[in-house]
Amino acid sequence: MAPVRAVLESASLLTVEQGLAVVDAGLNRRLYDAERLASQLELMQSWPGCRHLQLVVRMADGRSGSVAESRCRYLFWRWGLPAPQLQYEVTSDGVLIGISDFVWPDLGLIVEFDGKEKYLKHLRPGESPGDAVFREKRREDALRRVTGWRVIRLTWGDLERPERVAGLLRAALAA
Incomplete structure (x- = not known):
């Protein structure tokens, strides 16, 4: 199984905050790129539990250097703060x-x-x-x-x- 699919399938079982940390980590480690991530998500659109992945993929950023940084970014978004x-x-x-x-x-x-x-x-x-x-x-x-x-x-x-x-x-x- 391709890393991008494994990560998105895993993220489908998690909250947006948790899924963001997992997807960011894969991008940071260059297991896949944003284009490949979007393509895989398109293939999974009708799968159960994948609805929230659109937000995860839209927010994903490989520059997040840790789970904590991904969680902070989610917190900023969740509370309506401007993106840093x-x-x-x-x-x-x-x-x-x-x-x-x-x-x-x-x-x-x-x-x-x-x-x-x-x-x-x-x-x-x-x-x-x-x-x-x-x-x-x-x-x-x-x-x-x-x-x-x-x-x-x-x-x-x-x-x-x-x-x-x-x-x-x-x-x-x-x-």
């Missing part, structure tokens, strides 16, 4: 300062998702988790300094309180 730019590169004098998960450039807002894995996975040789957190704090300070934008950090716990996150982001986007 994903994996936004911030540079200064041609030097990359950082790549931010979600950015609303016109509104001066950066949102980063923080999971423990982010810090443990990217440890440098001889670096402690505390060192990695400090390095990330310095990166955030540089992002603020270069852009003048606000930075909001979300965690897994925040995803369990979507109305709180939506309120926080609405206020930040309106400021």
Whole structure:
């Protein structure tokens, strides 16, 4: 079975939020492209349980780098927030300062998702988790300094309180 079909069949058994994370992951890993995804969905239109896949496929974006980022994007959509730019590169004098998960450039807002894995996975040789957190704090300070934008950090716990996150982001986007 082709990966695109397996992913869509799996997503048909999941919620939109869960299905989006699965479909995004396949796009991110280049198991298929958006065109192949749309073609496979067309073949499955009349299958039971596939109605919500239209929304999943329309929202799918391989730039989501994790399940958490896909869930955040779903939260933004579900609560009527404007769509952010994903994996936004911030540079200064041609030097990359950082790549931010979600950015609303016109509104001066950066949102980063923080999971423990982010810090443990990217440890440098001889670096402690505390060192990695400090390095990330310095990166955030540089992002603020270069852009003048606000930075909001979300965690897994925040995803369990979507109305709180939506309120926080609405206020930040309106400021």
